[in-house]
Amino acid sequence: MTGFGRHVSDGGTARIVCEARSLNSRGLQVIVRLPEPLSSREEAVRELVRGSFARGRIEVSLSIEETSPSAGSGVDSGRAGALCLAGAELAERLGIPFSMTVADLMRMPGVINPPGAGIDSSGLDIEPAVRGCLEDLRRSRAAEGEVLAASFAERLGRVRRIAGEIQAGAAGRVAERFRRLRERVVQLLEGSPVDEARLAQELAVLADRLDTSEEYERLNSHVDNCLSMLASSEPDSGRRLSFLLQELQREANTLGSKLDDPAAVMSAIEMKNELASMREQVANVE
Numbered sequence: 001m002t003g004f005g006r007h008v009s010d011g012g013t014a015r016i017v018c019e020a021r022s023l024n025s026r027g028l029q030v031i032v033r034l035p036e037p038l039s040s041r042e043e044a045v046r047e048l049v050r051g052s053f054a055r056g057r058i059e060v061s062l063s064i065e066e067t068s069p070s071a072g073s074g075v076d077s078g079r080a081g082a083l084c085l086a087g088a089e090l091a092e093r094l095g096i097p098f099s100m101t102v103a104d105l106m107r108m109p110g111v112i113n114p115p116g117a118g119i120d121s122s123g124l125d126i127e128p129a130v131r132g133c134l135e136d137l138r139r140s141r142a143a144e145g146e147v148l149a150a151s152f153a154e155r156l157g158r159v160r161r162i163a164g165e166i167q168a169g170a171a172g173r174v175a176e177r178f179r180r181l182r183e184r185v186v187q188l189l190e191g192s193p194v195d196e197a198r199l200a201q202e203l204a205v206l207a208d209r210l211d212t213s214e215e216y217e218r219l220n221s222h223v224d225n226c227l228s229m230l231a232s233s234e235p236d237s238g239r240r241l242s243f244l245l246q247e248l249q250r251e252a253n254t255l256g257s258k259l260d261d262p263a264a265v266m267s268a269i270e271m272k273n274e275l276a277s278m279r280e281q282v283a284n285v286e
Contacts, residue, residue: 001022001024001055001056001141001144001145001148001285002021002022002023002024002141002144003021003022003137003138003140003141003143003144004019004020004021004022004136004137004140005019005020005021005133005134005135005136005137005138005139005140006018006019006020006133006136007128007129007130007131007132007133007135007136008129009125009126009128009129009132014064014065014066014124015064015065015066016062016063016064016065016124016126016128016129017062017063017064017065017129018060018061018062018126018129018130018132018133019060019061019133020049020058020059020060020061020133020134020136020137021058021059021137022053022056022057022058022059022137022140022141023056023057023059024056024057025055025056025057026055027055028049028050028053028054028055028056028058029056029057029058030046030049030050030058030060031057031058031059031060032045032046032049032060032061033059033060033061033062034061034062035062035063035064037064038062038064038124038126041126044126044127045060045062045126045130048127048130048131048134049134052134052135052138053134053138054238055238055285056141058137060130060133060134062126062129062130064124075111075112076110076111076112079108079110079111080105080108080111083105083108083111084100084105087100088100145285148281148285149230149231151281152226152230152278152281152282153227153230155274155277155278156223156226156227156278158271158274159219159223159248159252159271159274159275160219160220160223162267162268162270162271162274163216163219163220163252163255163271164216165267166212166216166255166259166264166267166268166271167212167213167216169261169264170210170211170212170213176261177210177260209258210258211258212255212258212259215251215252215254215255215258216255218247218251219248219251219252219255222244222247222248222251223248225244226241226244226245226248229241229244237285238282238285241282241285242279242282242285245275245278245279245282246279248275249272249275249276249279252268252271252272252275253272255268256268256269256271256272
């Protein structure tokens with residue numbers, strides 16, 4: 001699920017800014033970006049993310065903002081001058097032309113120090129910033145989850161309605177199939193008497209083969225369970241919901257295979273499209 005979180009923690013001499021973004025992913029993928037002074041804390045940040053989320057591509061980045069200017073940040077003019085002088089002396093010793101621009105100097109290590117370079121990061125506590133950011137991200141994802149749950153409930157309602165309409169026409173479809181069967185038998189016999197007892201047996205077989213009541217009952221039960229899962233706060237409910245939707249798709253396929261009426265077939269296709277859309281979305285639900 002998608003979302004964004006941000007939290008700023010005051011560390012005294014510096015502020016720690018943590019931002020997190022969440023993108024859709026079937027599993028949990030954690031990406032951490034830290035400034036060089038905090039690079040040793042990467043695994044600790046990963047553990048905090050793993051303890052908070054089970055699904056999604058979670059990108060976490062931290063930065064250090066100085067609350068007051070530090071002598072360790074900005075331009076180190078002394079180092080720049082020393083590098084320039086050393087270059088000139090080396091060129092003279094080797095007898096080669098020497099040319100150095102300001103842009104060349106700025107690319108030299110240590111000439112331009114990034115913000116926070118003068119801060120002693122060993123004493124900075126980054127956990128409050130990370131936890132606050134992840135909680136903000138959780139709220140953002142929860143807001144999206146509420147919208148998605150409402151969409152699922154609406155789609156499940158349509159699935160139930162379509163299945164009910166298909167089931168309501170079951171008796172009529174059996175009667176129509178039997179009528180067509182009887183017409184064929186009469187044509188094949190070419191005026192000979194019809195064995196009504198044998199036709200009654202065929203009707204029983206046909207009615208059993210076209211019976212969708214079991215699929216309809218199981219489908220309704222799965223819809224009820226899906227709606228209950230949407231309203232629950234159980235852990236890992238996304239994977240459970242994914243399994244239920246898979247079972248719903250199975251019942252819809254079986255029900256559709258028993259239909260030959262064009263209108264009923266189109267209804268079954270519509271129902272399966274609704275389920276396919278939900279299965280695609282539920283892969284991202286935690």
